[in-house]
Structures are given as structure tokens and as C-alpha cells.
Amino acid sequence: MPHFSKIAGLASAVALSALTAGAALAQEVTLRLHQFLPPQANVPALVLDVWADTIERESEGRIRIERFPAMALGGTPPELMDQVIDGIADIAWTVNGFTPGRFPRTEVFELPFFVQDARAASAAYWQMFTEHMADTDYQDVHLLATWVHGPGVIHSNRPVNTIADMQGLKLRTPSRMVGQLLQILGAEPIGLPVTMIPESLSRGVIDGAVIPWEVTTSLRVPELVNNHTEFENSYPYTVTFTLAMNREVYEGLPDDLREIIDRNSGADLSVFAGGTQADADIPARQLAVDNGNNIITIPEADVAAWREAAQPVYDSWLADMQSQGIDGQALLDEARQLMADYQASH
Numbered sequence: 001m002p003h004f005s006k007i008a009g010l011a012s013a014v015a016l017s018a019l020t021a022g023a024a025l026a027q028e029v030t031l032r033l034h035q036f037l038p039p040q041a042n043v044p045a046l047v048l049d050v051w052a053d054t055i056e057r058e059s060e061g062r063i064r065i066e067r068f069p070a071m072a073l074g075g076t077p078p079e080l081m082d083q084v085i086d087g088i089a090d091i092a093w094t095v096n097g098f099t100p101g102r103f104p105r106t107e108v109f110e111l112p113f114f115v116q117d118a119r120a121a122s123a124a125y126w127q128m129f130t131e132h133m134a135d136t137d138y139q140d141v142h143l144l145a146t147w148v149h150g151p152g153v154i155h156s157n158r159p160v161n162t163i164a165d166m167q168g169l170k171l172r173t174p175s176r177m178v179g180q181l182l183q184i185l186g187a188e189p190i191g192l193p194v195t196m197i198p199e200s201l202s203r204g205v206i207d208g209a210v211i212p213w214e215v216t217t218s219l220r221v222p223e224l225v226n227n228h229t230e231f232e233n234s235y236p237y238t239v240t241f242t243l244a245m246n247r248e249v250y251e252g253l254p255d256d257l258r259e260i261i262d263r264n265s266g267a268d269l270s271v272f273a274g275g276t277q278a279d280a281d282i283p284a285r286q287l288a289v290d291n292g293n294n295i296i297t298i299p300e301a302d303v304a305a306w307r308e309a310a311q312p313v314y315d316s317w318l319a320d321m322q323s324q325g326i327d328g329q330a331l332l333d334e335a336r337q338l339m340a341d342y343q344a345s346h
Helices: 008-017 042-058 077-086 104-110 118-133 176-184 194-202 213-219 247-251 255-263 267-279 281-290 300-309 311-323 328-345
Strands: 029-034 063-068 091-095 141-148 152-156 170-173 188-191 208-212 227-231 240-246 294-298
Touching (some): 042 063, 042 213, 042 240, 042 267, 063 255, 077 141, 077 240, 104 328, 118 267, 141 247, 141 267, 176 188, 208 213, 240 247, 247 255, 281 294, 300 311, 311 328
Parallel strands (some): 029 091, 170 188, 170 208, 227 294
Antiparallel strands (some): 141 240, 152 208
């Protein structure tokens, strides 16, 4: 049983024991879950399906979650959040960076070399969502979870050992924050949906991509490029994710069904999702090793130069936040402290 529902079995038993014969015939609900990756990819298989199966089991089938992978309900990945707001989908998993600037406060977790642990960042992200984002960035939806992936990696058709090696590399970028970082380092950021990476690599549209190890397997990246650059004990970048639900659909659920959603959402689900995604990096990386690919690790002593080069991203973001009336430095300080607190207690 996944971490986020450790106590769900007991709670479910208590709730079900209270049902009357009439309540047993209560409302049944079908929810459409939409997302952009193929069903066999790690997040759908290891996170979203686990969550959906748990909801179905604990509701004894009264909640049915239809899964629509790879944009099967139509539209493009940047439209996922609006599809939830508009009721095209009831639930969607999406990348905040698909819509640059729309969720400004989340970008604190996308600052370069800031996150060190996916579980700590995912927990901190949820806490900061509840305090700073529920009535601002996400006022139009009901969030179920917030998380980040494991360490970012540069996958490229030529080796990247130093900042100078980044010069002129056309790299797919997942967000405006990562795009700014790549540009500062001398690369050319190319905005593309993650699902277009294989074709774009094959056709030479891009020289590589910045994605975590775990997603490389479903995209066949280790077969398309031979070089992979990691950073010792550092996340050069990360991307923030949200699992969002249509607010009216959530509020319209019967109390007992809404309680099932509630107890399987929030901080525990966020940490489970971020941690599961980071853990999936290990077998994915091993596939590249087995393939004989060139895996470069920038030693911790050399990461300082990259971190220093990335400082303008912080300066730009803080200025952008200030222009929107948001105290970016306070968000940065709070996120850093929350992540440290999590790591100290786990």
C-alpha cells in the first residue's frame, strides 16, 4: 500500500461500517483523468494509476477514474489546466512550465541548483501551496498534489564536461526557468512537448534534452544520444508538477466520497509522487550504463562555477516577482527552510 494511504485501510473500514443500506446505493461518480504521457511511462504507471486504483478500491467502486493518457481527450499539453477549469477533464496531471509565467510562485522550486531532494521539495511545495498559492496561482482549481522530479540531467549528442561545452547546443527545455538557465550557459533552448523529444532528436531539430533519468526510458533517449551529464549532489534544475481537479466537481461530491479523495491527497501524495519519480531514475540510468553510453558527472567542487553562472536566473526571477507584487526573496527563504526542515526530520 502506498505511503500516502497508510491509514486509509482503517479509515475506510470505519467509514464503510457506518454506511446504511440506503447509503450503499448512493451516488456513483466517474472522473476523467487526463495527462500527456503514454500509459506505460513512470508517472502514469507508478503514481497516477496507483492513486486512481486506491481511490476506486476505497470507494468500493463508487468512484471510477477513467484514465486518458497521451492527450487522448484532445488538445495539447499546455491546455491541460484549462481543460480542468472548463470541465473537459475532471482531473489532470500537468507541468506548470507548459504555461510560462502562469504559476509564478511555483517557480521558486525551479530555480537552478536550488532543490537537493525531490521528497523534501515536494513536501515544501505542498506547504507553500496551502499558504501562498491556493488563493492566488491555483484559485480556479482544487489541487490534489504538488511535486518535483529527481535530479535534472543533460542528455546530448556531444559530451558536456564544462560550461564551454554548452555553447550552441540546441536543447529541449521544459520551462521558462530552465530555458533562462540554458541561455545563460550558452545553449539554445528549444520549447517542445516532452513527447516530441524522440522525433526531434532523430531529425536533428535538437541536439539534446534536459529531463530527469526516469522519463528517458519511455522516450528512448539513451538510444538516440550517447552522452549524459549529471551534477554530483546537485539538481541543476527541476520542474514542478500539479495534479489538479475541477473545483465544482470536487465540491459536488458526496461528503463520504470527498473524504476519500481528501485523505489520499495533499502532502503525503505529493511526497509519494516526487519520491517515486526520483526513485525511478535509478533503473532508467542503469539502462544507459548497460547501453555503454558516456555518463559524465560534474564533481561537487566544479559545480560552484555552474551555480555562479546561474545567478542571473535568480536575479531575473526576483525582479519579475517584485514587478508582480510578490516577495520572491521571502518565498525563496521559506522554501529553503522547509526543505531543510524536512531533510532534518527524515
